[in-house]
Amino acid sequence: MIELVSQDRCIGCRLCVKVCPTNVFAMEGKLAVIARQEDCQTCFMCEAYCPVDALYVAPQADKSANPDEQELIESGRLGSWRKEIGWNPGAEDTMAERDTTPFFEVFTEAYRGKQQEIGK
Amino acid sequence: MPQQQQATTDVLVLGGGPAGAWAAWSAASQGAKVILADKGYLGTSGATAPGGTTLLVIPPVAELREQAVQDRLKAGGYLSENAWIHRVLDQVEQNLQLVEEWGYPFPKDEDGRPLRTHLHGPEYMKIMRRVVRKAGVRIWDQSPALELLHDQHGVGGARGINRLTGESWEVKANAVIMATGGCAFLSKGLGCNVLTGEGLLMSAEAGAELSGMEFTRQYAPSFADGTVTRGRMLAWATLYDAAGRPLHRGDRTFGSIPELMLKGPVYASLDLADTKEKQEFLRNAHPIFFMPLERAGINPFKDKFLLTLRYEGTMRGTGGLRLTGPGCETSVPGLYAAGDAASREKVTGAISGGGAYNASWAICSGSWAGRSAARLALQQPHPAERRMLRAAGRYGMPAGAGTARTLDAKPLIAAVQQEILPLRINYFRSEPVVAAALQRLNRLMPELGGQVPATVQGIVQSREAAAMLNVGRWIYTAALARKESRGLQRLAEYPALDPHQTHRLILSGVNTIGIRTESVPHAHELRIPGEERAI
Ligand SMILES: Cc1cc2nc3c(=O)[nH]c(=O)nc-3n(C[C@H](O)[C@H](O)[C@H](O)COP(=O)(O)OP(=O)(O)OC[C@H]3O[C@@H](n4cnc5c(N)ncnc54)[C@H](O)[C@@H]3O)c2cc1C
Ligand code: SF4
Ligand code: SF4
Numbered sequence A: 001m002i003e004l005v006s007q008d009r010c011i012g013c014r015l016c017v018k019v020c021p022t023n024v025f026a027m028e029g030k031l032a033v034i035a036r037q038e039d040c041q042t043c044f045m046c047e048a049y050c051p052v053d054a055l056y057v058a059p060q061a062d063k064s065a066n067p068d069e070q071e072l073i074e075s076g077r078l079g080s081w082r083k084e085i086g087w088n089p090g091a092e093d094t095m096a097e098r099d100t101t102p103f104f105e106v107f108t109e110a111y112r113g114k115q116q117e118i119g120k
Numbered sequence B: 001m002p003q004q005q006q007a008t009t010d011v012l013v014l015g016g017g018p019a020g021a022w023a024a025w026s027a028a029s030q031g032a033k034v035i036l037a038d039k040g041y042l043g044t045s046g047a048t049a050p051g052g053t054t055l056l057v058i059p060p061v062a063e064l065r066e067q068a069v070q071d072r073l074k075a076g077g078y079l080s081e082n083a084w085i086h087r088v089l090d091q092v093e094q095n096l097q098l099v100e101e102w103g104y105p106f107p108k109d110e111d112g113r114p115l116r117t118h119l120h121g122p123e124y125m126k127i128m129r130r131v132v133r134k135a136g137v138r139i140w141d142q143s144p145a146l147e148l149l150h151d152q153h154g155v156g157g158a159r160g161i162n163r164l165t166g167e168s169w170e171v172k173a174n175a176v177i178m179a180t181g182g183c184a185f186l187s188k189g190l191g192c193n194v195l196t197g198e199g200l201l202m203s204a205e206a207g208a209e210l211s212g213m214e215f216t217r218q219y220a221p222s223f224a225d226g227t228v229t230r231g232r233m234l235a236w237a238t239l240y241d242a243a244g245r246p247l248h249r250g251d252r253t254f255g256s257i258p259e260l261m262l263k264g265p266v267y268a269s270l271d272l273a274d275t276k277e278k279q280e281f282l283r284n285a286h287p288i289f290f291m292p293l294e295r296a297g298i299n300p301f302k303d304k305f306l307l308t309l310r311y312e313g314t315m316r317g318t319g320g321l322r323l324t325g326p327g328c329e330t331s332v333p334g335l336y337a338a339g340d341a342a343s344r345e346k347v348t349g350a351i352s353g354g355g356a357y358n359a360s361w362a363i364c365s366g367s368w369a370g371r372s373a374a375r376l377a378l379q380q381p382h383p384a385e386r387r388m389l390r391a392a393g394r395y396g397m398p399a400g401a402g403t404a405r406t407l408d409a410k411p412l413i414a415a416v417q418q419e420i421l422p423l424r425i426n427y428f429r430s431e432p433v434v435a436a437a438l439q440r441l442n443r444l445m446p447e448l449g450g451q452v453p454a455t456v457q458g459i460v461q462s463r464e465a466a467a468m469l470n471v472g473r474w475i476y477t478a479a480l481a482r483k484e485s486r487g488l489q490r491l492a493e494y495p496a497l498d499p500h501q502t503h504r505l506i507l508s509g510v511n512t513i514g515i516r517t518e519s520v521p522h523a524h525e526l527r528i529p530g531e532e533r534a535i
Helices: A015-019 A045-049 A069-074 A080-085 A104-111 B018-029 B062-075 B082-101 B121-134 B198-205 B231-236 B250-263 B276-285 B287-295 B357-379 B409-420 B431-449 B456-481
Strands: A002-005 A025-028 A031-034 A055-057 B005-014 B034-037 B052-054 B118-120 B138-140 B145-151 B154-161 B168-178 B219-223 B238-240 B246-249 B267-269 B305-311 B335-337 B503-508 B514-519
Touching: A002 A031, A015 A025, A015 A045, A045 A055, A045 A080, A080 B287, A104 B231, A104 B276, B005 B018, B005 B154, B005 B357, B018 B034, B018 B121, B018 B168, B018 B357, B034 B168, B052 B121, B052 B357, B062 B082, B082 B357, B118 B121, B121 B138, B145 B168, B145 B198, B145 B456, B154 B456, B168 B198, B168 B357, B198 B456, B219 B231, B219 B250, B231 B250, B231 B276, B238 B250, B246 B250, B250 B305, B276 B287, B335 B357, B409 B431, B409 B456, B431 B456, B456 B503, B456 B514
Parallel strands: B005 B034, B005 B168, B034 B138, B168 B335
Antiparallel strands: A002 A055, A025 A031, B052 B118, B145 B154, B154 B168, B219 B305, B238 B246, B238 B267, B267 B305, B503 B514
């Protein structure tokens, strides 16, 4: 679930309000706020679009994880999804570019090895 | 309600996932004026955007393609149509070439040929938004459609609401393309909570038929706390019970999870990826699978993580609006369907289209619907604004209110989920259990006659509740009518495939549901002794 709009970072661009598929955010004065956390579908898209990495979506869909902003900054998690997609300024490559792998099934067949059945 | 926003256009596209985006682009490329309205945002919304999709692409080598088509025919219980699969294979190649020209960085093989087999959702849908806008399409984000407009000539537009301004909107158009995706009942699969079935409900209210609703026994595994339903990764997993004893390994893991869960909690670990190279491959191929696990402090290559199953309804299941022609026409003039909103039986038969078919189908059906809708709209002698159009919506809408009670959407949605999500009812289907659930769903119908709260959330959620309730009723009605097991349909009482039921089940109507069969072109090929068993 969406857990954090960093008040320090948010520049009030409204992008999260515009892009969230389930209409979770609203503007309160100049800042975005989480208006309907229970409607969040844990899709991480707002994080990908926020231009200043002010948002954090915890992986838990149902329980509130209450993460600490300072800790998220220190561990590099705030903004990490945008960076991985390659949409941060100065990114060297994008997620799509890094995926230079052959067809998933072909790779699986070639490299996973034959599976023995358990219990037989 | 605040003032209305009104517009007239040639083609109105409802939904902005890949199917809607391709439909809008393709209609605009024919010279039609197009408006696309999405509940969320074209670029982030729907089942493709947050993750990504593997595509059905087969080199244009006759034997390879014929083999794929034959395999599918058999696996899909002889309900697919070979000609349609060939069409998809031809069309998707052309469209993916465009995606590459528009800037998508497909990897290349040693000879420099692009390998267009997989699309990362965020990048793909960002590109689609750009080209759709460039083609002149007006995109209305945060603008869920609520009901269709129609007259004696068929469908002629839609009405909805803007979630940010609270304004209602009305668009008159001689052709409408339904691309609102599947219905996944708010089960929190990745990107799927916008998929609540209004497209099916509003089409049915305007008289459209549905097909394949029984092929919806479809659940996908995800990390129990999370949302990412990328089941294919489990091809690299060992499944464990609570005591850490291995249960299954590799290919067989995925399909066996519901049965294993009957006995107790099931854990997975991707420990078959036992070298750095393999792990790196998987990490780069599907980062969306790994990131949430890592954020939760789990190393999926070593640790065992608890699994859950999320219901996918008609999203990776197969049912939807019945198509009547090659241009993705529905049974109502002026109404077209594309992507998961349409029945995909023509290409997938009775099995799921997830894993490759659905993504290619969204691209192709969107393109075909866009082209034929544009052609119809541009040939119309009567401009849409001069038609005497009426609104068709009733269920969960002010027009259908019959009691003084308030329609309280949240408990109603919970009551629908209670009948639809449990494996016990919807996966391990049996006649008495499904029939009892259907009866309980039927008894919820009067709730839809309550007064709709006059807030944006009240209006949208009331309609979502009405849609999910009725999609649930269609699913169970069809499940009880197909007295056999075939593909994604199974009834405990009829564990085998019955060759005499090699036909489609067509539903129509909301309050009273009509049902009939439709013959399929390859049915006679099944009458081979020895194949009459469940698949
Ligand atoms: C995690 C995951 C992985 C998948 N992987 C694969 C794969 O590898 N291969 C494959 O073939 N398929 C895969 N699929 C399936 C594939 O994503 C879908 O088939 C595809 O997205 C369908 O496209 P669509 O445009 O029809 O629907 P969607 O992409 O779901 O888009 C529907 C759109 O309609 C909008 N909408 C809904 N209701 C309304 C309304 N009332 N008014 C206006 N707009 C509305 C939604 O906001 C959304 O934008 C996967 C699905 C998931 C969830
Ligand atoms: S996208 Fe980021 S900066 Fe813009 S309003 Fe939302 S939180 Fe603030
Ligand atoms: S994770 Fe998705 S649903 Fe949740 S707030 Fe962000 S964009 Fe909205």
